[in-house]
Amino acid sequence: MSAALKGLRRTLRISGAFLSTSPKVFMAYSIWFWMEIIVTVFSMVIFLYFWRAIYASSGQATLSGLSLNQTLNYIILARVIGPALENRMIFNFGYYIREGLIAIEMLRPVDFQFRNYIEMLGLMFMSLLTKVPLILIAVLFFGLQLPTSAAAWAAFVIAMLLGHAVLFLFDWLYACLAFYSTETWGLGVVREAVALLFSGGLLPLVMLPGWLQAIASGLPFAQGLYVPIALLSGILPPEAAPRLWLVQLAWIAGLLLASRLLFSVSVRKVTVQGG
Amino acid sequence: MLRYARLYWLFLIQRLKILMEYRLNFFIGAFSFLAMQSVGLVGVWAIMRQVPSLNGWSFNELLFIYGLITLAKSMNHMFADNLWTLGQSYIRTGGFDRFMVRPINPLFHLLADRFCHDGIGELVVGGVLVGYTSRALGIPWTLANFLYLLLAVLTGSVIFVALNLFTATSAFWIVESVPVTLVVFNTHEFAYYPLTMYHRFIQVAMTWLIPYGFASFYPASYLLGREVGVMAWVGTLVAGVLLLLAYQVWKFGLQHYSSTGS
Amino acid sequence: MHAIQTENLTKIFTVNQKDPGLRGAVKALFRPSRKQVLAVDRVSLSVEPGEIVGYIGVNGAGKSTTIKMLTGVLMPTSGSVRVLGRDPHRQRVANAREIGVVFGQRTQLWWDLALIESLNLIAGIYDIPPKRYRELLERFSEMLELKELLKTPIRNMSLGQKMRSELAAALIHEPKVLFLDEPTIGLDLIVKERIRQFIREHNQQYGTTVILTTHDLGDIEELCQRVMIIDKGGMIYDGPLATIRQRFGRERTLTFEVHPRHLGDLRQHAERMQLPQGARVEAQNGGSSGGRLVVRFDRTLTSASQVAASLMGQVEVVDFSLSEPDLASIVRQIYGGALENGNGKEGKV
Ligand SMILES: Nc1ncnc2c1ncn2[C@@H]1O[C@H](COP(=O)(O)OP(=O)(O)OP(=O)(O)O)[C@@H](O)[C@H]1O
Ligand SMILES: [Mg+2]
Numbered sequence: 024m025s026a027a028l029k030g031l032r033r034t035l036r037i038s039g040a041f042l043s044t045s046p047k048v049f050m051a052y053s054i055w056f057w058m059e060i061i062v063t064v065f066s067m068v069i070f071l072y073f074w075r076a077i078y079a080s081s082g083q084a085t086l087s088g089l090s091l092n093q094t095l096n097y098i099i100l101a102r103v104i105g106p107a108l109e110n111r112m113i114f115n116f117g118y119y120i121r122e123g124l125i126a127i128e129m130l131r132p133v134d135f136q137f138r139n140y141i142e143m144l145g146l147m148f149m150s151l152l153t154k155v156p157l158i159l160i161a162v163l164f165f166g167l168q169l170p171t172s173a174a175a176w177a178a179f180v181i182a183m184l185l186g187h188a189v190l191f192l193f194d195w196l197y198a199c200l201a202f203y204s205t206e207t208w209g210l211g212v213v214r215e216a217v218a219l220l221f222s223g224g225l226l227p228l229v230m231l232p233g234w235l236q237a238i239a240s241g242l243p244f245a246q247g248l249y250v251p252i253a254l255l256s257g258i259l260p261p262e263a264a265p266r267l268w269l270v271q272l273a274w275i276a277g278l279l280l281a282s283r284l285l286f287s288v289s290v291r292k293v294t295v296q297g298g
Numbered sequence: 299m300l301r302y303a304r305l306y307w308l309f310l311i312q313r314l315k316i317l318m319e320y321r322l323n324f325f326i327g328a329f330s331f332l333a334m335q336s337v338g339l340v341g342v343w344a345i346m347r348q349v350p351s352l353n354g355w356s357f358n359e360l361l362f363i364y365g366l367i368t369l370a371k372s373m374n375h376m377f378a379d380n381l382w383t384l385g386q387s388y389i390r391t392g393g394f395d396r397f398m399v400r401p402i403n404p405l406f407h408l409l410a411d412r413f414c415h416d417g418i419g420e421l422v423v424g425g426v427l428v429g430y431t432s433r434a435l436g437i438p439w440t441l442a443n444f445l446y447l448l449l450a451v452l453t454g455s456v457i458f459v460a461l462n463l464f465t466a467t468s469a470f471w472i473v474e475s476v477p478v479t480l481v482v483f484n485t486h487e488f489a490y491y492p493l494t495m496y497h498r499f500i501q502v503a504m505t506w507l508i509p510y511g512f513a514s515f516y517p518a519s520y521l522l523g524r525e526v527g528v529m530a531w532v533g534t535l536v537a538g539v540l541l542l543l544a545y546q547v548w549k550f551g552l553q554h555y556s557s558t559g560s
Numbered sequence: 561m562h563a564i565q566t567e568n569l570t571k572i573f574t575v576n577q578k579d580p581g582l583r584g585a586v587k588a589l590f591r592p593s594r595k596q597v598l599a600v601d602r603v604s605l606s607v608e609p610g611e612i613v614g615y616i617g618v619n620g621a622g623k624s625t626t627i628k629m630l631t632g633v634l635m636p637t638s639g640s641v642r643v644l645g646r647d648p649h650r651q652r653v654a655n656a657r658e659i660g661v662v663f664g665q666r667t668q669l670w671w672d673l674a675l676i677e678s679l680n681l682i683a684g685i686y687d688i689p690p691k692r693y694r695e696l697l698e699r700f701s702e703m704l705e706l707k708e709l710l711k712t713p714i715r716n717m718s719l720g721q722k723m724r725s726e727l728a729a730a731l732i733h734e735p736k737v738l739f740l741d742e743p744t745i746g747l748d749l750i751v752k753e754r755i756r757q758f759i760r761e762h763n764q765q766y767g768t769t770v771i772l773t774t775h776d777l778g779d780i781e782e783l784c785q786r787v788m789i790i791d792k793g794g795m796i797y798d799g800p801l802a803t804i805r806q807r808f809g810r811e812r813t814l815t816f817e818v819h820p821r822h823l824g825d826l827r828q829h830a831e832r833m834q835l836p837q838g839a840r841v842e843a844q845n846g847g848s849s850g851g852r853l854v855v856r857f858d859r860t861l862t863s864a865s866q867v868a869a870s871l872m873g874q875v876e877v878v879d880f881s882l883s884e885p886d887l888a889s890i891v892r893q894i895y896g897g898a899l900e901n902g903n904g905k906e907g908k909v
Contacts (some may be wrong), residue, residue, distance in 0.1 A: 054477045054478075396663075555633070557633055
């Protein structure tokens with residue numbers, strides 16, 4: 024236990040160092056930073072006009088029970104915050120396995136999965152930090168409304184943390200495929216395409232036809248993106264949060280078990296074969 | 299001209315030989331493109347299913363616009379993708395030197411050096427979309443319409459290539475030109491939808507400044523029998539002028555090429 | 561007509577500088593600070609058809625930059641260049657047909673293609689008549705022993721194999737002028753020898769003019785009668801190789817490891833040392849495993865064995881080694897001397 028704590032402290036220190044150097048990195052790559060801002064602003068403009076036209080053409084005030092403002096709120100937030108949740112665990116695994124690093128990684132005193140989780144959590148916070156200017160722009164120019172009640176924020180933050188864990192564990196499970204196939208690139212692409220639709224990254228899930236919604240609820244992606252963003256954008260009221268957290272926790276429990284099991288079986292296969 | 303055509307063929311054959319070695323990559327690349335595109339289209343379909351039209355454009359008409367611009371984009375992707383890598387792979391490494399010591403146009407050499415097969419997936423998607431929707435929408439495939447379609451795709455491709463040439467040339471000064479290229483390139487997403495849905499300012503910009511409108515909206519309107527008047531034909535002229543300007547800027551950039559210090 | 565002629569050829573690079581730290585990064589965003597680097601400074605030279613000229617200088621002296629201006633890669637900042645009577649940058653295409661270039665540090669071939677396919681492409685680029693191409697291919701693969709390599713992709717070749725391929729690729733269109741920028745860098749003696757021989761034969765057979773830069777004195781000694789030395793961008797010597805060799809190639813260095821027991825009084829030893837005429841102790845220093853004495857001597861006045869024998873009589877020697885003077889040190893010596901004559905002109909040092 025104390026070893027784990029020490030490891031945790033080290034990990035935090037490393038991410039701390041990372042945090043403090045990142046403004047420099049960030050500035051050095053400032054051209055990339057501006058690029059991302061401009062490109063995202065462009066797509067906000069497109070969404071804005073697209074949805075306005077859609078609502079105008081529909082002749083109704085709401086679509087699937089959502090007003091124009093709710094929909095725009097949701098789309099903008101999903102588009103800005105969504106990328107912060109990305110982790111390319113399967114590419115990492117592919118790299119570790121190709122270079123024969125898995126065995127070495129496993130020798131370290133801190134649990135491998137836990138260490139990676141902390142790292143990914145740090146990355147998510149970093150990435151969220153870089154989104155702040157975009158959120159400001161959206162509030163100022165695109166009519167983005169953020170919740171004013173503490174309850175809504177709390178509901179969002181907790182759902183976001185839980186959702187991140189769900190996605191992390193799912194991706195861990197999925198990444199274990201790298202032990203059985205070298206086509207990590209193709210596998211990664213499949214995951215991204217499926218997630219784009221079923222996480223609610225494109226449009227609020229309630230707008231999908233029933234059968235697609237059914238599929239979405241059977242997949243973990245919505246837990247990571249749709250649930251927290253729906254809470255933040257006001258599509259779902261804070262009162263709905265506790266039930267959603269429970270569902271997320273259930274996902275976490277199941278995925279934790281499954282991912283650890285599959286991982287240990289897969290690692291044994293590699294170490295036996297001397298990969 | 300003939301000489302360059304023959305040379306391109308030589309380059310292409312060699313490139314295809316290399317690609318055959320990485321066949322699997324080709325299929326994964328095509329598949330990944332297909333997957334992302336279809337997911338995006340499913341999204342649009344899910345929305346359009348709830349409304350009669352978007353500013354008077356049906357779902358099929360939107361797909362037709364989308365197919366047209368995808369065809370133009372695929373040409374750019376197949377034949378001019380190396381503009382993206384100019385800074386990273388040729389200028390930073392000094393590899394551009396070898397283009398400068400050979401008796402052919404360096405721009406031609408750059409483009410011919412890497413035919414990009416990823417664009418084939420786009421070509422197929424665009425072709426299928428245009429083919430399917432034109433039947434569903436009852437666009438008659440007369441010879442005139444067919445020739446117009448070819449001209450429209452050519453015009454669109456030239457617009458893509460010219461704009462990328464403008465931005466890629468900045469690599470001669472700043473090396474890392476990809477972010478700049480990306481910003482301008484990404485504006486083509488405005489042209490996935492009928493321009494009439496935007497504010498007047500955006501319509502003008504997408505017509506005269508970053509004229510991606512001529513790659514999708516105007517030719518689609520013409521073929522669908524919507525009134526766009528002379529705008530159905532100006533695009534080709536605009537594209538030609540744009541390419542000429544871009545090439546002058548490129549030639550200016552070439553004089554600033556400073557190689558690398560080793 | 562000269563094969564190559566330049567007058568006051570000058571190249572100034574402008575480089576962006578970034579101060580370290582966050583402040584520097586921010587500053588660079590708004591007001592990037594620029595620095596001018598004078599890489600080539602008023603170089604005037606002329607080379608006659610059929611000559612092989614060695615172009616040497618320490619790292620960063622400006623050799624590659626000169627070559628790049630001669631081949632049309634870079635536009636000169638000022639001054640004029642003529643290669644076979646043409647301006648290599650303005651008349652780039654016409655010039656490119658007549659010259660061949662090898663940059664030893666990077667390949668001109670296609671990384672993923674088999675050598676024969678790269679050569680086929682080059683034949684297409686230079687419009688070589690098919691019959692002539694086959695003849696030359698035959699000849700080159702004979703002379704450079706490329707037969708077994710023709711089907712090998714460049715990425716799978718060793719350094720030496722790659723360099724032989726580069727040479728074939730640079731000469732297959734029968735250029736009148738050949739530029740070689742460090743063609744033997746990193747190669748072993750046998751490959752170096754073969755490449756030198758090939759260049760020599762090619763020069764004799766076709767009368768190709770060759771300019772070659774190198775850090776290997778061997779290349780110069782075996783190939784060139786004439787040497788140009790550049791330092792800090794300026795030409796400091798242009799003349800026969802023989803002159804350099806006589807004046808600066810005479811010094812050799814012997815390094816002795818002496819027994820640790822001399823360690824305490826190494827300095828006295830060094831000062832009291834009796835050595836043959838023309839030899840002197842250059843440096844001495846102590847270390848945990850023993851001391852070291854560096855002795856320099858003039859080869860025309862004494863010999864290595866005389867120096868070694870004399871020194872071994874005075875201290876106990878554990879080990880010793882002999883080194884040839886490297887080009888860099890010769891160039892430095894010449895640079896020191898040449899300053900007296902201003903911009904050392906033809907044949908003078
Ligand atoms: N593309 C460039 N941009 C900026 N500075 C450059 C560039 N190329 C060369 N330099 C600078 O010009 C000077 C001359 O460089 P050059 O490469 O010509 O030297 P060289 O004699 O070929 O050296 P080496 O023996 O190391 O190859 C150096 O100070 C180098 O840093
Ligand atoms: Mg050099």
